[in-house]
């Protein structure tokens with residue numbers, strides 16, 4: 300703990316080991332929980348599935364799973380464990396959809412709360428000038444989309460994949476191609492209901508219990524369990540024009556991406572991909588996109604090259620087809636991509652947002668979904684991205700056949716010029732007085748930490764490993780490559796942050812939070828002083 304806060308930290312000890320410490324199993328057996336009266340129930344059997352996540356490399360078995368039907372089930376369980384104090388080793392992990400990578404939603408010999416069984420509140424939509432939806436913390440984003448679309452409304456900020464829970468993504472950030480415009484998901488929340496590590500139920504927002512509100516958003520589940528969230532909504536479009544183009548020069552690709560995210564009237568979604576040494580790339584695109592120039596596209600050769608794909612989307616309704624096409628053409632005319640690689644498609648808003656689910660279905664059919672996923676997600680400051688790209692793409696990584704590599708910039712604030720005054724000095728000439736306005740899309744009071752610069756890139760190495768392989772598609776090889784990338788970032792002092800962070804030592808967590816570490820520890824002491832919650836993040840360890 301930090302020296303000047305030793306009193307706050309008497310009950311918190313920091314995890315310094317890679318694996319969770321095995322607690323005294325007799326004190327961990329949670330039979331006393333059976334005395335609680337619940338609306339839902341505890342299951343002491345068939346707990347193995349809670350020892351698995353999307354990463355498929357960490358397996359910590361809980362002693363019991365709580366299937367809550369009400370918030371009271373959650374707070375009475377936590378209160379009970381809290382009241383046992385340090386005589387019990389029991390910890391509690393909320394499990395949203397278990398799509399973590401390194402066991403973050405698991406609790407070794409502890410209690411896993413299966414958040415999806417909490418259906419209160421049902422998805423409740425409020426229309427009006429500032430529409431919003433109230434949902435349970437265990438609700439999946441795909442269900443929210445289905446419901447809100449019935450009212451012509453939709454959340455504005457998304458993740459690429461929608462079978463994730465509200466509590467799970469709000470505990471991280473929720474970043475996708477809309478974040479440059481609307482901020483991450485944690486910036487699109489009006490209010491939360493949280494059960495703290497002391498078993499208290501607290502409603503919080505920017506104005507009410509703001510410290511807990513900010514702490515929980517991006518707080519890696521450390522300060523409370525989100526049982527309800529109020530999420531802002533906006534008008535939903537019916538259709539999406541979805542566009543891909545290629546670049547061979549990283550500097551031109553990133554210049555165009557940064558240009559697009561800085562415009563006031565840009566695309567609605569901007570992402571990117573790195574494609575290393577892929578044969579027949581454009582041919583594969585034809586299953587979902589149409590080439591603008593089929594002949595030229597068929598002559599493009601992707602073999603042996605490092606290519607950068609800029610992916611953009613523009614939302615529209617069918618009666619706005621002409622305006623949308625004009626805007627698309629105008630925006631594309633500002634870009635310097637390889638002309639023969641322009642591919643376009645039109646899909647429904649639902650199909651666009653739910654696009655990764657299609658890949659999931661195909662991979663599941665081939666038995667390739669439930670394999671190990673040694674993912675690495677990094678946030679890299681804009682000033683260091685070309686240095687990073689030069690070393691990593693083509694040097695550390697010779698190809699990306701193990702899975703996609705996403706790369707796109709986001710900006711914490713947006714700067715636009717506002718015309719304050721225009722004075723006519725002749726028939727056609729005016730003097731303009733302007734001022735620089737900054738719109739902050741990222742609330743820097745939340746627990747989520749980003750690089751220091753205003754613009755940074757999300758680079759996501761989304762690898763899948765073949766379970767028994769010892770070759771280039773094996774877990775060990777991919778993890779070694781990930782480590783090489785991290786080592787390079789450290790040696791070159793790039794000032795990166797991990798997204799969906801995973802660390803082994805106290806120093807690494809301190810480094811990750813930087814100047815925010817002290818506040819993080821203080822919030823832990825305030826809201827979860829016994830370190831009961833989210834042990835799978837391995838930041839704090841319950842003292843017994």
Ligand code: FAD
Nearest residue numbers: 395396397398399436458459460464466467473474520525
């Ligand atoms: P879980 O794995 O269940 O939980 C994650 C953490 O949050 C755990 O520590 C858990 O204890 C805690 N937690 C869960 N529910 C609650 C709650 N109600 N209250 C408090 N704490 C809670 N992320 C992005 O930002 N953008 C993307 O585009 C994106 N795409 C993805 C695509 C796929 C295929 C996958 C597998 C993941 C993707 N992610 C993305 C990462 C994802 O957002 C996180 O892994 C997220 O935590 C998963 O949500 P979950 O419901 O499965 O969380």
